[in-house]
Amino acid sequence: MSTEDPGSTIYFTLSIDGQSLGSFNGCEGLASSVEVEQRHEGGNNDFVWQLPTRVVFSNIRLTRPLTPDTTRVAAWISEVATGVTRPTAQISALRADGSLVARWGLVDVLPVSWTGPTLDPGNPSVATEVLEIAHHGFTDAGAA
Template sequence: MIDDVTTAVSVRYVVQLDQSNLGEFTGCEGLGVEVVIESREEGGNNSFVWQFPTRLKYPNIKLSRPVYQGSSDMVLNWILSITGESKRSTGTIVAKNARGTDIATWSINDVIPVRWTGPGFSPDQPKVLTETLEIAHHGFLVTGATI
């Protein structure tokens, strides 16, 4: 039997960047890393192509949530606080289940905002208003290292 305390059912993501709490998000896409591979063909070797790992590439992370009172203010205050500075934040994204128990934590390095998109308003298609925050980063922090 699977204990729902440790599984990721009805997950929300709490985002903290340095001293800025950006609140809870219901969607999180882009947590990952890609190893960039360089291929080299060796003269006289027709059976395979050499593949060498060269660097790590991190996709942007997109966080989304329904709009609530003050939700946009948290994000916009953070963006405005670092605009014009070369300051990059260190942050955490904590996945929590419906009971509020932490499931997983990702620590990210050199976080900068890429884009904030507020809700679109359309009277002919009523739906939940959502906002999206897209952030870039330069790797994950793990105990004793940055990857």
Template sequence: MTDAIFASSVFFRLTIAGDDFGTFHTCEGLGAQMEVEQYSEGGNNGFVWQLPSRISWSNITMTRPVTSDSGKVLTWFNDVIEEADREDGEIVALAPDLTPIVAWQVLGILPVRWQGPSFDPSQSQVAVETLEFSHEGIQAS
């Protein structure tokens, strides 16, 4: 039997082009969808060929409470606006003790949206930031 780590509280460390952006509490959108084209072969009425076509990758959205690393995200966002360079990165799922569980290489990252925190002194909520980015593919690390 294989030992498996099942984490109820997982953190996600994001690095882009070797720059550490710190840890995030949520990571959504690690996924892909394959388009399939149907081809009906003449004389074969028993089935239709299902041929792989294009693949589309979901945008990834990560959120976290505001930290000392929050400024790095906005700096990177502004740098991409000036140069529009796609960079590769990595998302690592971490156990509560920060032990790596699994890692994904994310190719050709471009920021799509950054949402800074809302500050309302009448609410006792944690100030949260959100980063959404597109990419050209994911590979297992």
């Protein structure tokens, strides 16, 4: 039995075609689902066939406090205006000491939205940013 705490102080890194976009403290949307079509077979009333039709991948939202790495995100998003390329990406989940917990490779990544901080002197909360990316599926993320 492992003595490591698998959930303590996890942070995430994002790289696009090997170029780091920095660390994030939140990551949601690492998910996929299989759409199913139901078919009723004539004369067979015991069950309904469940046939897979396609795999759907949800968008991934990465959040973090505002950092100098924001300029790298802005540059990547600006590249979309000059033509869409769909690079590969890698999201790594790391412990506080930098050791790897898990890694996900993503195919055909596209930035779909970025939300910057709300700068309000009346509300002294941490300035955060949110990056949302779309992708066409998971791939082998390489050795841990």
